[in-house]
């Protein structure tokens with residue numbers, strides 16, 4: 001089966017995490033669900049870290065950030081690089097789907113943002129619920145929340161879960177001005193555990209470069225959180241800031257994604273990360289629509305980084321990292 005000829009798949013939320021046997025044919029990933037019916041499932045490439053915004057934001061991102069009182073997002077996402085290029089574009093849902101088609105990406109996980117206002121979280125979640133209702137075969141989404149909204153934040157998590165959103169994130173309590181032991185934040189994590197929602201957190205590498213809007217996120221905070229909430233699966237973005245240098249082995253409920261990798265690390269990070277953490281702990285994700293190749297005009301974020309990953313990953317790890325791990329962790333499956 002050549003890329004592009006695969007059947008469209010319908011992600012299904014599988015209660016009671018199934019056991020998978022993964023076998024391979026050529027470059028395609030085949031996942032067999034072991035169960036009474038021995039259903040044959042196939043999972044291809046999943047981008048586990050994508051951001052998308054509602055049309056009213058896309059029309060005027062900087063103006064929208066000012067009106068909505070979201071200055072931190074505005075600084076990170078609407079700025080120009082030194083070479084004059086915008087750090088990212090603001091694609092529509094249809095543009096995202098066309099990009100996925102061109103890159104050979106079957107499914108994308110839409111992540112929210114660590115907004116500074118509860119109302120912005122609500123708007124993002126409703127927009128994502130619409131996206132996944134319209135394109136359930138191509139898109140899943142995580143909800144976002146501002147823990148300081150207290151009971152309203154918990155209600156919002158329940159509502160988003162009821163609408164089919166399958167995780168929380170990308171969150172950053174460090175950027176949302178919360179202490180790591182904030183009681184409201186812990187209540188959100190308690191609820192995430194009860195609802196089996198994985199939580200994606202933004203992490204900056206303490207040894208990484210500076211950029212406008214960078215917020216320090218001490219690695220030890222993530223290790224403590226993972227140990228305090230053992231029933232919550234955490235996906236730490238951007239290789240978890242190379243968390244393995246702080247905690248090895250990783251706590252069993254910690255996974256890492258590869259978002260924005262070309263802007264942060266060279267290709268050797270793939271071998272280092274996989275060797276240190278194991279091939280079952282890393283999820284391939286891009287951070288689309290962030291421009292990951294600002295000095296290499298024309299190289300698209302999704303297709304370019306998929307090629308980079310294929311070239312850099314140890315062969316035995318490729319299919320887990322490009323889709324298998326996300327499918328298992330998020331309960332996404334392909335019904336043949």
Ligand SMILES: [Zn+2]
Pocket residue numbers: 170202203237238259
């Ligand atoms: Zn991030």
